[in-house]
Amino acid sequence: MAAHEEVERSETELVVLDDESSWREFQERALRRAGYRQVNAYAAVCSCLEEHLNHGRGRRADLVVFGVQPRNEANWNHLRAIRKIYDGPMLATTERHDDAVREKVIDLGVADCLPVGEFGEEALELKVDTVLAAYRINALIEENDHRNQRLFVNILTVMVKILESKDPYTRFHSHSVALWSRMVGRKKGLSEEELIRLGLAAVFHDFGKIGIPEEILNKPARLTDEEFEVMKQHPVIARDLLSSIDLLHDLLPAITHHHERWDGRGYPAGLKTEETPLWARIICIADAYDTMASRRTYKDPMPQEKVIAELNKGKATQFDPELVDIMLEILAERDAEQQAKNA
Ligand SMILES: [Fe+2]
Structure with a gap:
C-alpha cells in the first residue's frame, strides 16, 4: 500500500452495523487489518448511533457498512431510519447474492450490496475502497461544477455590463x-x-x-x-x-x-x-x-x-x-x- 493510501485509510472513519456478532467481528477485523484504524462496530440496533452518524458532533462517519437481513422487516426499517440521519456513502452486506435485495438496497441510496457468504477479507476491503473512492470522486466533481458555475455567473455579470455599456x-x-x-x-x-x-x-x-x-x-x-x-x-x-x-x-x-x-x-x-x-x-x-x-x-x-x-x-x-x-x-x-x- 502506498504511503498516502496508508495515511488516508488511518484517517477514514468506518461504522459497521450488523446484528450478527460473528459477522460484525469478522468485518471489523478485516477492515482493521486493511489499515482502517477507526472502525466502530455495533449491533444494527443501537441507541448511540445517531450521535455517531450525523454531523452534530462535528464529524460524521466516512462510510457505513450495514448488514441486511432480507426477511426481517424491522431490519429494513432500521436501514431506512439510518438513511434519514446519515447522507454519506453506505455499503450493504447480505448473506447471499439476491438481485431483488440488491435493487431494494440501491433504491434506498446505498451504493452496493456485497454477499457476505461469498466474500473474503479482500473482497470486503476492495468493495469499501471502491465505494469510498466513487463517493469522493463524485463530491469532487460536484464541488468543481459549483466552482465552474460561479465563474460562469461572474462572466454573465460582465456580459450584462457590456450590454449596458x-x-x-x-x-x-x-x-x-x-x-x-x-x-x-x-x-x-x-x-x-x-x-x-x-x-x-x-x-x-x-x-x-x-x-x-x-x-x-x-x-x-x-x-x-x-x-x-x-x-x-x-x-x-x-x-x-x-x-x-x-x-x-x-x-x-x-x-x-x-x-x-x-x-x-x-x-x-x-x-x-x-x-x-x-x-x-x-x-x-x-x-x-x-x-x-x-x-x-x-x-x-x-x-x-x-x-x-x-x-x-x-x-x-x-x-x-x-x-x-x-x-x-x-x-x-x-x-x-x-x-x-x-x-
Ligand atoms: Fe425588462
Missing part, C-alpha cells in the same frame, strides 16, 4: 434596479439571504436583451408595435439562456415575470395580482422607478413629483399597491435625509 444612459441601470429592489425587499421583510438573491435577479432582469437586435434596443424614439413585440421577448429569452445554470434557478421566475402587471395586462404570461412572484413585482417597480428617474437617449429624467404621481397612477393597475406605498416611503425617507444634510 453600449448605451451610456443605461450603464448603471441593472445595478440601480438591484439597489432599489433590495431596499423595497428589506421593507417587505425579506431575509438577508433572500435580499442577496433578489439583488442578483435584478442584475440579470434584462439579460434577455442580449437577444434583441441593436436597432430596436437603442432606438432613440418610440418603438413601433412590431418592434415592441420583439422587445417583449426579452424576459423569455433570459429564462431560456439562464435555465441551464443551477445556481440561478431560483431567480428565473423573478427574471421571467418582471414585466407582468398587477391588472394582468403585462407580459409574457399576463399574470395578475399575487400570481406574479413577489420578487418579480419588486423588480418591476424598481425598474420602472429607475427608468423614470434617470436620463435616457430619448428623454430627460422625470422630476420627482412627476415620478411620484406616476407611481400613484400605477397603483393597483401596473404595480402591487403595497409595493407602491413602500417605494413612496423610501423616497420620502431619502428626501428627509437629504434635507437634514442640507440644513
